[in-house]
Amino acid sequence: MKLTLAVLADAATPHDDGKISILGGGVDALRSDSFPFVYGNLALVMKLQFEPDECATRHFIEIRSLREDGKEFLPLFVLAAHPTVRQGQPNVPVTLPLVRTMRDVRFDSPGRYRFEVLVDKDQLAVMELQVLFNPIPPPESAAIRDVLRVSLMTGYEAFVAEDLERAWSIISSVVKEFPHSADAQNNFGFILLARGQAREALQAFKRAEAAGYGNRDLVGANIACCLFLLKQYKVAFDVFSSLIKLRFLSESAVLFALGRSTQVPLQLSSPADYFALAALNAARSAVAAGLPKEAVEFSQVATAGRLSFQDERSRTAFDKLLSELSADIQGAGVAK
Numbered sequence: 001m002k003l004t005l006a007v008l009a010d011a012a013t014p015h016d017d018g019k020i021s022i023l024g025g026g027v028d029a030l031r032s033d034s035f036p037f038v039y040g041n042l043a044l045v046m047k048l049q050f051e052p053d054e055c056a057t058r059h060f061i062e063i064r065s066l067r068e069d070g071k072e073f074l075p076l077f078v079l080a081a082h083p084t085v086r087q088g089q090p091n092v093p094v095t096l097p098l099v100r101t102m103r104d105v106r107f108d109s110p111g112r113y114r115f116e117v118l119v120d121k122d123q124l125a126v127m128e129l130q131v132l133f134n135p136i137p138p139p140e141s142a143a144i145r146d147v148l149r150v151s152l153m154t155g156y157e158a159f160v161a162e163d164l165e166r167a168w169s170i171i172s173s174v175v176k177e178f179p180h181s182a183d184a185q186n187n188f189g190f191i192l193l194a195r196g197q198a199r200e201a202l203q204a205f206k207r208a209e210a211a212g213y214g215n216r217d218l219v220g221a222n223i224a225c226c227l228f229l230l231k232q233y234k235v236a237f238d239v240f241s242s243l244i245k246l247r248f249l250s251e252s253a254v255l256f257a258l259g260r261s262t263q264v265p266l267q268l269s270s271p272a273d274y275f276a277l278a279a280l281n282a283a284r285s286a287v288a289a290g291l292p293k294e295a296v297e298f299s300q301v302a303t304a305g306r307l308s309f310q311d312e313r314s315r316t317a318f319d320k321l322l323s324e325l326s327a328d329i330q331g332a333g334v335a336k
Contacts, residue, residue, distance in 0.1 A: 001054055004095070005047035006117060006125040012043040014097040020045055030107070031134035031210075037107045044100040044115055044127065049093050050083045058082045063100055064116040069232055073113065074102065107131045110206045133210030135180050148178050152187055159191065159265075160254070167191055175204075182213035189222060193256065194265070198229035217246045217274060218253055224281065225256050225263060233289035240282035241298070244275060258284040259321050260328060266318060267311040276305025280321060287328050295329050 010024030022045055030039055044063060059081050065074035083094045107113065110133040117125040155170035168191050175181075175188040189204030205223050213219050224239035255274075256263040258281045268274050283298035302322060309315035 001048060001050045001059070001119060001124075003046060003117065003119075003124040004049050005045065006127055007045050008115070008127055008129060009043045009045050011041055011101070012045045012099045014099050018047075018095050018097055020047070020097045020099065028128065029130045029132060031132045032107075033133070033135050035107065035109050035133070037131065039105045039107065040103065042102045042105050044102070044117075046098045046100075046117060046125075048081070048083075048096045048098065048119065048124075050096065051093055052085050052091055055083045055085045055094055059120055061098070062116075062118040062121075064118070065102075066114050066116065068112040068114075068235065069227075069230075070235055073107070074105065109203075110210045130209075133207055135211070148174065148181060148184065152183055155187060155191070159194070164191070164194055168195065180211060182208045182211035185211060186213050186215075186219060186222075189226075190254075193222060193225060193229075193263070196229070198226045202226035202230070215253075217243065218255065220246065221255050221274075221278065221281070224285075225258065228258055228281070228285055228288070229263070231288075233285050234291075237282055237285035237289050237291065237294065240278050240285055241294075243278040244282070244301075257281060257318060257321050260324050264317050264321060266309070266314040268314075269310050270308060272305055272308035273310075273314075276302050276308055276318070279305065280318070280325065283325055283329075284321075287325070292329070295325075299325055299329060 007022070007025050008027040009022045010027065012023065013021045015021065025045070027042065030037070048061070050059075061079045061081055063077040065072055067073050077100060079098070081096060083096050085094060086092060110131050113129045113131060115127045115129070116123055117127075151170060151174045155167050155174065158167035158170060171184070171187050171191045175184045178184045185204050185208035189201040189208060192201035192204055202223060205219050205226065209219055220239060220243050224236045224243065227239065228236035252267065252269045254265050254267055255277055257266050257277055266273075266277060268277060279298045279301035283295050283302055286292075286295035286298060299322070302325075306315070306318055306322060309318055
């Protein structure tokens with residue numbers, strides 16, 4: 001069997017001839033200026049195709065509605081289907097149109113939500129939905145934008161100079177003055193993460209995403225670090241491993257590398273640096289999640305990229321974290 005169509009829409013109606021009337025198809029993001037947020041009608045539209053020899057038995061279709069931490073935000077939906085071969089067409093696959101209509105869907109906070117479709121316990125599709133915080137910002141003059149830019153740079157320079165308290169004082173003041181700024185929310189989240197306030201940092205990064213922060217490579221890595229510190233190790237691993245596929249678009253950046261009991265800021269200046277950092281953090285998350293094979297695989301990728309760091313302090317710190325990771329992998333009884 002296979003899934004030939006899977007899409008979210010505002011509404012949909014299946015027909016006896018196998019067609020589906022779809023209204024507002026292709027929903028992948030919703031926006032609200034306040035939370036909790038209730039969306040009036042959302043439809044999950046699918047077409048399942050069964051081979052003739054699969055039509056002699058009953059199949060169970062499950063739809064799981066999950067938040068990004070893996071917890072359900074809607075009850076599990078289960079449907080039994082018993083496709084029938086068409087008369088006179090014993091060798092033709094059978095297509096089954098399905099629509100799961102969900103009314104008054106409540107989203108408690110901005111973030112990534114997903115719907116997993118399983119048939120007979122086999123996952124056939126994952127449909128992701130991003131729920132964004134979308135306030136209407138007040139108009140800003142060029143002078144105000146300059147004030148914001150200079151303030152953020154001053155806070156960043158304080159952090160690079162290892163004056164975390166001054167950086168905190170500056171950035172927290174900026175985010176109070178410019179709560180709708182994606183850059184301010186992102187930098188605020190970063191300072192919170194440096195202070196070990198992972199839960200608050202995660203919310204700040206989500207606000208940055210919702211406000212349109214464009215650097216998915218950076219905010220994705222920071223969100224994954226928050227998830228790791230919140231002990232969502234498997235989810236953190238999934239995010240870090242997916243980040244390797246993204247392009248590093250910044251000329252330079254500071255991101256955190258995860259250790260056994262701490263996170264260390266590293267200066268990145270190339271796509272190779274970002275690739276190595278994401279691999280190191282994926283391996284560290286895999287160790288914590290009890291995924292030994294994946295830990296070995298990504299630690300090897302990180303090792304291959306260790307020489308790319310141009311910043312000497314960052315390269316030294318990376319080597320130390322890599323040695324620590326290797327020891328933990330070996331201690332878990334997995335040979336590299």
